Amino acid sequence: MKITKIHDLYFKELISEKELQEIVKTLALQVKKDLPENEVPLFIGILNGCFMFASDFIRQYKGDCEISFVKLASYNGTESSEEVKKLIGVNEDLTGKTVIILEDIIDTGTTLQEIYEIFRHKNLKELKIVSLFFKPDVYRKELPIEYIGKSIEDKFIVGYGLDYDGLGRNLPAIYQLTTQPKMKNIVLFGPPGAGKGTQATLLKEKYNLVHISTGDVFRYNIKNETELGVLAKKYIDAGDLVPDEVTINMLKEEVNKNSDANGFIFDGFPRTESQAQALDAFLAEKNERINGMVALEVPEDLLVERILERGKTSGRSDDTDEEKIRNRFNEYNTKTAILKDFYQAQGNFYGVDGVGTIDEITERLSNVFDKL
Numbered sequence: 001m002k003i004t005k006i007h008d009l010y011f012k013e014l015i016s017e018k019e020l021q022e023i024v025k026t027l028a029l030q031v032k033k034d035l036p037e038n039e040v041p042l043f044i045g046i047l048n049g050c051f052m053f054a055s056d057f058i059r060q061y062k063g064d065c066e067i068s069f070v071k072l073a074s075y076n077g078t079e080s081s082e083e084v085k086k087l088i089g090v091n092e093d094l095t096g097k098t099v100i101i102l103e104d105i106i107d108t109g110t111t112l113q114e115i116y117e118i119f120r121h122k123n124l125k126e127l128k129i130v131s132l133f134f135k136p137d138v139y140r141k142e143l144p145i146e147y148i149g150k151s152i153e154d155k156f157i158v159g160y161g162l163d164y165d166g167l168g169r170n171l172p173a174i175y176q177l178t179t180q181p182k183m184k185n186i187v188l189f190g191p192p193g194a195g196k197g198t199q200a201t202l203l204k205e206k207y208n209l210v211h212i213s214t215g216d217v218f219r220y221n222i223k224n225e226t227e228l229g230v231l232a233k234k235y236i237d238a239g240d241l242v243p244d245e246v247t248i249n250m251l252k253e254e255v256n257k258n259s260d261a262n263g264f265i266f267d268g269f270p271r272t273e274s275q276a277q278a279l280d281a282f283l284a285e286k287n288e289r290i291n292g293m294v295a296l297e298v299p300e301d302l303l304v305e306r307i308l309e310r311g312k313t314s315g316r317s318d319d320t321d322e323e324k325i326r327n328r329f330n331e332y333n334t335k336t337a338i339l340k341d342f343y344q345a346q347g348n349f350y351g352v353d354g355v356g357t358i359d360e361i362t363e364r365l366s367n368v369f370d371k372l
């Protein structure tokens, strides 16, 4: 599922670009079909929200037509405190014309009423309304709307010309506001040996989060010789990544086991772009999201040293063999490191210096966790 962040809020895709094009095309065909053969209508788009809809609609309208745009502006009259609405841009004589209004969305119908009011005095031949979206649950008027592209529930939408506080109009699809997330979900990121496991153990207590280490879950399964363990073993022993499908399903199961958690620290997941996308989509279905990727940054030389040191006591064969360690770095550099860009593009990346004492690093991480 596609997710986008605008200002402080998260939106998920509701109507795809392709579906929008089909809705608009159907509307244009219907409008044309209902007009007398040689009628030349004047389409009037109500700005700003309609600009994308109007331009696509007009391209799909097969016949002669005129096009104009107006803007409905609010004025606070100087003599009364009453709000006055006025259309800016209709200067031409509309006598005897068939005017077809193009609106992006009609909810309560207040704007629509203003439009009817204003065009009532213009001696039109006919006035018709085309609205791309309609919210039946909140519509309070009796006024006719001849053409509706799609009825939607009463949730805030953006994209395809519609904005949230000025932004989002350029999105080619329609996105719907998700309900407020309740969890704090953090991806603790970094190359092998960066100290993610150590820090996650400390931070999960401090922030009352559930720590999911995919490496630990695999090792638990290997130890218990489960089907998953047998499958994963050959990859892990070679320092390769376990296939995405297996890892993603396992991760989802771990999250679902803890449905009442305050949030999660994901350690060792995601490790590929498709895992990151799957995680976003999975959380979005729950109206949750990743609050941030917090990356421990440590130079590679130091990491190899740390892993070999850890290998003396960890009992992990992938910690003792330098060739396997190198392969893990290779996997990290070719498949995982790019996730920095993925989260950076969402405005969710936080780098933390991972060189220092455990306490120092916990403190640096905490400074970021507190903000998320």
Ligand code: AMP
Residues within 6 Å of the ligand: 192, 214, 215, 216, 218, 235, 236, 237, 239, 240, 241, 242, 243, 244, 247, 267, 268, 269, 270, 271, 272, 275, 328
């Ligand atoms: P770790 O304990 O995080 O270093 O993981 C140890 C090994 O488990 C990795 O080298 C991979 O073989 C496997 N593994 C852990 N997490 C993932 C993941 N997200 N995707 C694929 N393989 C993973």
